[in-house]
Amino acid sequence: MAGYADPGFDTLALHAGATPDATGARAVPIHLTTSFVFESSEHAASLFNLERAGHVYSRISNPTNAVLEQRISALEGGVGAISVASGQAALHLCIATLMGAGSHIVASTALYGGSQNLLHYTLRRFGIETTFVKPGDLDAWRAAVQPNTKLFFGETVGNPGLDVLNTPEVAAIAHAAGVPLLVDSTLTSPWLVQPFTQGADLVYHSATKFLSGHGTVIGGLVVDGGSFDWDASGKFPELSAPYEGFHNMVFTEEASVGAFLLRARREGLRDFGACLSPHSAWLILQGIETLSLRMERHMRNTQRVVEFLAKHPLVSRVGHPMLESHPDHALAQKLLPRGAGSVFSFDIKGSRAQGKAFVEALKVFSHLANVGDCRSLVIHPASTTHFRMDDEALAKGGISQGTIRLSIGLEEADDLLDDLKRALRAAEKAEK
């Protein structure tokens, strides 16, 4: 069916969660208010006691944020979502909701540097250990499971080598171990893949990237697929046993699906407080409205750039799964038929100085630490996003000292190719 009751992706991207309010405003209003007036003392008590649903305080929920949360849930096929201050806050909220000291995570080696830092260094200080495994090594995922394992975690396409996560297989291994699979889908967005359809249980985004697209806002989103059986697992008393910190509530009894969301909002936002500003939520919504149009262009431009670089004599490697030379080419064709994203890396033949000359000669591409902007971006991971990692850890993530990461934007493809040609010429002439 088609129409309002059964809308397609593009319609949901514009309408899910939003309807004209009492003022008649067609666009989503920004509700910049810390708090919401109670109708009565009775109403206040009912809201606090979860007898009635509504907004109390914007750290916990806000009408503008709720539109964003419904919209990303609709696009991902989830039961609900929570908006937070950044992608890192989203990852932290997932982990902090599901476990405490003494717990263990199995994670892909191909992660954003910030996520790697959180798991490898910071969470260890809080008693949460992580075993890192090559995303494509299914036996390693299986072998890494410990009695205290609470979570599997990977990126749909690993940053920056674009290792494609075999979500159906990794999810099956996670579920056999009684734990959920959390997937960072920042680089793919729901336009390229909806991980819940492939077996993932929780999905998060750095909404700063493709969901926003305009490079003006930091934000994160956590979506619950509602499919994981927390009771049957037996590993999550956080959700299946009475919680003294919130009315002795057993979250899995309150919510047969979506128990994770209840605790993440009622504890995570209440106590950790990494909430998203309603203004930021509104900015992200502006981006999502054009997600389909932008992703189509991102992918078209990426194809032109990848094909250009793959043939250039100064380029030794292009790491995009659209190329048959990429180890995950076949997997990408199967799991990501619309493409594996527009963030990828390549290696320049030559010295570190030549790599530096290349980056500095670019004029259309901006040298900065972000991806998923409407403008094309470039960065040298070894000296920036992954600078804390030693050579061995870099190699595990598919990064070398000469790797350049590109995020292909929405400019004219011919202008991007011209910029790259010129910068490669500059690199060729630079000191070797």
Added chain:
Amino acid sequence: MHIQVNNAPLYCYTGGKALDAAKPTVVFIHGVLNDHSVWILQSRYFANHGWNVLALDLPGHCRSGGTPATTVEAAADVVIALLDAAGIQKAALVGHSFGSLVALEAAGRAPERVSQLVLVGTAHPMQVSPALIDASLNAPQKALDMVNVFSRSTLAPPPSALGPGTWIYGASMALGKKVLASNKEVNLFHTGFVACDSYRNGEVAMERVACPTLFVLGDVDQMTPPKAAKSLISKAKQGKVVMLPGGHHQMTETPEAMLKALVDFLQPL
């Protein structure tokens, strides 16, 4: 809590409160491929406002043991048996969709045991198209999608059971899948739809009901359109109708109006 009913443990959500013989009791009965959780807001409200609440998982559904009822009449007997097992002489019955037929039949079978009757999203006969019945058996995921599309009336539901940021359509799909998966021996979807479709005793039961009856209908409900409740409304001796601005997900798409309808009807005992 679990209560032993017909030699099987029947799960009832109580809103976090222990049963108190001094309080009146309200029983919430869910529809096909649902469970107690569709009544969470209403359950918590009444449990904190002077009522015992029993929001059950019907037999063979989710947290309840036992064999699923294959007819409305058999499910109604379970509700009456639940009252017996819990030591409750009289209760208000609130049912949604299939659950409304169960509540109606129970009130007709044991009119002296029912203080008030609330039929939410009801119809009689509650006919299910042969194509949907077939799909529930042979293509349950497709049928589940159809049911949720028919049940939806808005792309912007207000905050409800899981709080703000809930996508009701996705939550209903996930719940349906979970309930379906909760019973490996019986297809609860097909069994429930056949029970709805084959029930013909509604008007007889309605004539036997001795208590006030509230009909809570959705004005754009495509699953149980308001006109399909007319035959029951005409037979109700103390009937009242509240029309909500929405579809078949009355508890989640119009939670505030739903609560008001229940409070207005149930409060003056």
